[in-house]
Amino acid sequence: MTTYIVRRLLQAIPLLLIITAVVFVLIQLTGDPLAAYGRGRVRAEDRARLRHQLGLDQPVLPAITLDENRQITVVPGQYLTWLGRVASFDWGESIVTKQPVLEMIGNRLRNTLILMGAAYVITLAASLLLGVYSAARQYSFFDNLLTTASFIGYSFPIFTLALLLLYLFAVNFKAWGLPYFPTGGMYDLEAGPTIPQYLWHLVLPVAALSIIDIAGYTRFLRSSMLEVLSQDYVRTARAKGVMERIILLRHALKNAALPFVTLLGLNLPFALAGAIVTETIFAWPGMGRLFWEHVQKSDYPVVMGILLVVSVAVVLFQIITDVTYTFLDPRIRLT
Amino acid sequence: MNRRSPRSARPVAWVLLIVLAAPILAACSQAVAPTAVPPPQPTQAPAQPATAPPQPSATPVPKPTDTPKPKSLTIGLHQEPDILNWDYTNEWVAQLVIETINPGLFNWDDKNQIFPELAAEVPSQTNGGISADNKTITLKLRPGLKWHDGTPLTSADLKFTWQAVMNEKNTVASRDGYDQIAGIDTPDDTTAVVHFQDVYAPWASKIFRSIMPAHILGSMDSIDKADWNRAPIGAGPYKFVEWVSGDHITVAANPDYWRGRPKLDRIIWKIYPDVEGLVAAVKTGDVDIGVDFTEAKIPEFEQLAPKVRLVTLPTGWVEHYLFNLGPKTGPPFFQDVNVRKAIALAIDRQTIVDKLLFGKTKVARTFWDNTYWENTAIKALPYDPEQAKKLLDDAGWKVGPDGIRAKGGVKLSFTHTTQSGNQLREDVQLLVQQNLKDAGIEMKIQNVPADTLFAGFTEGGPVASGTYQMAGYTDGAFPDPDNGGSNYWTCGQIPTADKPDGTNWYRVCNPELDKLFEQAVRVVDPAERKKLYDQIQQIMADNVYIIPMYDRLDIYTAADRVVGFQPGWFSSFYWNIYAWDVK
Numbered sequence: 001m002t003t004y005i006v007r008r009l010l011q012a013i014p015l016l017l018i019i020t021a022v023v024f025v026l027i028q029l030t031g032d033p034l035a036a037y038g039r040g041r042v043r044a045e046d047r048a049r050l051r052h053q054l055g056l057d058q059p060v061l062p063a064i065t066l067d068e069n070r071q072i073t074v075v076p077g078q079y080l081t082w083l084g085r086v087a088s089f090d091w092g093e094s095i096v097t098k099q100p101v102l103e104m105i106g107n108r109l110r111n112t113l114i115l116m117g118a119a120y121v122i123t124l125a126a127s128l129l130l131g132v133y134s135a136a137r138q139y140s141f142f143d144n145l146l147t148t149a150s151f152i153g154y155s156f157p158i159f160t161l162a163l164l165l166l167y168l169f170a171v172n173f174k175a176w177g178l179p180y181f182p183t184g185g186m187y188d189l190e191a192g193p194t195i196p197q198y199l200w201h202l203v204l205p206v207a208a209l210s211i212i213d214i215a216g217y218t219r220f221l222r223s224s225m226l227e228v229l230s231q232d233y234v235r236t237a238r239a240k241g242v243m244e245r246i247i248l249l250r251h252a253l254k255n256a257a258l259p260f261v262t263l264l265g266l267n268l269p270f271a272l273a274g275a276i277v278t279e280t281i282f283a284w285p286g287m288g289r290l291f292w293e294h295v296q297k298s299d300y301p302v303v304m305g306i307l308l309v310v311s312v313a314v315v316l317f318q319i320i321t322d323v324t325y326t327f328l329d330p331r332i333r334l335t
Numbered sequence: 336m337n338r339r340s341p342r343s344a345r346p347v348a349w350v351l352l353i354v355l356a357a358p359i360l361a362a363c364s365q366a367v368a369p370t371a372v373p374p375p376q377p378t379q380a381p382a383q384p385a386t387a388p389p390q391p392s393a394t395p396v397p398k399p400t401d402t403p404k405p406k407s408l409t410i411g412l413h414q415e416p417d418i419l420n421w422d423y424t425n426e427w428v429a430q431l432v433i434e435t436i437n438p439g440l441f442n443w444d445d446k447n448q449i450f451p452e453l454a455a456e457v458p459s460q461t462n463g464g465i466s467a468d469n470k471t472i473t474l475k476l477r478p479g480l481k482w483h484d485g486t487p488l489t490s491a492d493l494k495f496t497w498q499a500v501m502n503e504k505n506t507v508a509s510r511d512g513y514d515q516i517a518g519i520d521t522p523d524d525t526t527a528v529v530h531f532q533d534v535y536a537p538w539a540s541k542i543f544r545s546i547m548p549a550h551i552l553g554s555m556d557s558i559d560k561a562d563w564n565r566a567p568i569g570a571g572p573y574k575f576v577e578w579v580s581g582d583h584i585t586v587a588a589n590p591d592y593w594r595g596r597p598k599l600d601r602i603i604w605k606i607y608p609d610v611e612g613l614v615a616a617v618k619t620g621d622v623d624i625g626v627d628f629t630e631a632k633i634p635e636f637e638q639l640a641p642k643v644r645l646v647t648l649p650t651g652w653v654e655h656y657l658f659n660l661g662p663k664t665g666p667p668f669f670q671d672v673n674v675r676k677a678i679a680l681a682i683d684r685q686t687i688v689d690k691l692l693f694g695k696t697k698v699a700r701t702f703w704d705n706t707y708w709e710n711t712a713i714k715a716l717p718y719d720p721e722q723a724k725k726l727l728d729d730a731g732w733k734v735g736p737d738g739i740r741a742k743g744g745v746k747l748s749f750t751h752t753t754q755s756g757n758q759l760r761e762d763v764q765l766l767v768q769q770n771l772k773d774a775g776i777e778m779k780i781q782n783v784p785a786d787t788l789f790a791g792f793t794e795g796g797p798v799a800s801g802t803y804q805m806a807g808y809t810d811g812a813f814p815d816p817d818n819g820g821s822n823y824w825t826c827g828q829i830p831t832a833d834k835p836d837g838t839n840w841y842r843v844c845n846p847e848l849d850k851l852f853e854q855a856v857r858v859v860d861p862a863e864r865k866k867l868y869d870q871i872q873q874i875m876a877d878n879v880y881i882i883p884m885y886d887r888l889d890i891y892t893a894a895d896r897v898v899g900f901q902p903g904w905f906s907s908f909y910w911n912i913y914a915w916d917v918k
Contacts, residue, residue, distance in 0.1 A: 029794075030786075031787075042509060042838075043509065043511055043836075043838065044822070044834065044837050044838055045510075045514075045836075046508070046509045046511065047791070047836040050506060054506060093559070096417040096418070097418050097565075098418060098423065098559050098560060098564055100560075104580070107580045107581075163611055166615050170615055170619060174619045180619070183612060183615045183616045183619055183621050185582055185583070189583060189585070189605075281609050281612050282612065283581075283607045283609070284581075285580060289581060289608050290581065292608075296786060298786065
């Protein structure tokens, strides 16, 4: 197991190098950090100065040139310079805010984890519950209801759902004199950052994030449960008179959960993408928003930093998913 | 046969749960721990060096002992300021916040009149502030000014600001104006004598819009990474308190402000990254003032009266359509003034203003609209499709079988590029397209996202690199008329491979204009200077170098409890923030 994990971690390094190199080049191709910097109102001489001061006049990739005197000059280029700094745990500074990138990400990562974590736990709990229940009571009234609801839920684009929740439960509920949720932020400034405040402000964004995922996961789990429940060993267990609850939870769910765990692990990057929209609409100061705002400004040190964090998270989650397999299915051995 | 004991199933579930819940648990325990301590990880104002108590006794503020609630005002922004150092930003939202904490020497009121803020007076030749040769300006500071940490603000700070901006180690956003200074003398603490290399008229709006404290930043090699940039100590009506990244910025009343303590105890800028989120907050009353909305929101806000007041101000930001006038880069027919004029005459701009802008603004006339410098004798070209057709007929553009005019095998057809996803711009574009079609002109829409539209020359941005044919966006020339003057309209500023950062995206090259613009920055007397800008605008109008579409509006909302909110658009929305109050 340990060798397996170490090997996977080592394999991740070239992968990360390729990802970062491709993204770095793409960012540089698609946007100019100085273009977003004050539009045409920045004078040519200021642009030229900044381009030089910020090293943006360097080539993106390493370049070797041979001049007429047959002198070879090697320019490391912006990517290698960036990589060198990352390797020494200095991820550079944002072009627009001049803050260290690690500090910026650090300020936001925690908030994203709170939001994502809460949404993940609720999604997981609810979809396990609903998925197992509707598989056990296939074609019951509740199952049909859930099927309809999950199709509706799954077809909502997240920004529509988020805006809908915002307008209904924050704006209209207040107008109608009902108890209402806050429009955004993590806590009321009067009340300060307390746990009840966090929880209260989490409700709408977590709902926006979870509803769609619950809808999808419930469907997924229901069908994989149904598949497992029709297998011979389940029939054997039933014939032996094992309690239905034990059959469902121990015999069936454990096997049905295998593809579900894969899905959860693979969906992490999409979950982070969903966080961009949710964090933006509910003014939740998380990392997804930070990413989006700085993509628009072509602020490559910040964008690269966040992508690196997300890439590492994806790789780690894949390893965790693999390790979880061995717990769920003793036949799987990681070597 | 599964030989696991029944208990072994539970650890599996626990592992799953713990793995998935670990981040949130870790995050929560972190979040929750410091409840007694200030909010998590804000940029705190550096502790005052002398740790003097915030002088409750020093200034006997008329405050009842049973202080009820602090008078607090919340302003909603839909964009987060990038940095709170004036010289490091081009962002308007950042400037809004900076001005309340760290204003400069002068400011402009809602009538566009300059007034001294930290300066004691506006220098002129009559008060001896401007030398006879116009090259030396003597700046007088108000006596007794203090930084928020109690250190006196002196002319040494002015000199330091100039040096910091010019320092090669500092990546300031602009050196505009400061690079015209030959030297600064500081004969005493309140006097700075600024020697310009040449006569430089725009100085007041370019230099010392905000001042950097020498006693904090003076010893640093580079101020790029100074904490001060995000937690500034200024001399303005409000002191910086905290900035929680992505959430809010708080400032508190400065009892030592030279005008006296402002009326509000604190102001909170709440950051809503999405306009819809901010609109919702305006509706629920979560914010008292909402800043910067698009014209499309006007009907929605009008319904909120009288609880929420809609404030619309026609500004100096001019939405205009550009002809690519480069002989090599633009369509050849744009070289003909009659074609340009015909296109302008064929567009029904008044209907655009009435229908799409709800009649809240007017058809634009010049690039200097609503400023002191506007040549008010110039009238917008009317909507006159008949005259447009006649002009084109006379120039030999005959309507072809497909309804599009052509001459010598060339169709009168061009592309129009603006920012995609901007509802108003796209709606206007469709109206214009129809108007032009009626006159036999084909306009094909080719929109791109904003960051592509404004990408640089080397990145192939359509306006900068000249690959566009007609384009539309907003710009303007203020607070100084040259801010969007000589850098926009002179031959030397046309971007080329050798000069990729040139900002004459119109690609206008008219030696007569070059000369006038050059003269205009060397005339200090406003009345004399205005004559030159009047001529410039006349030439631009006669040649129809651009189609001024409409004056953009600044759109705000203010809750009815807000008193004294009297925004100016010209330079400072907060020019009288010291006088704001809440009911």
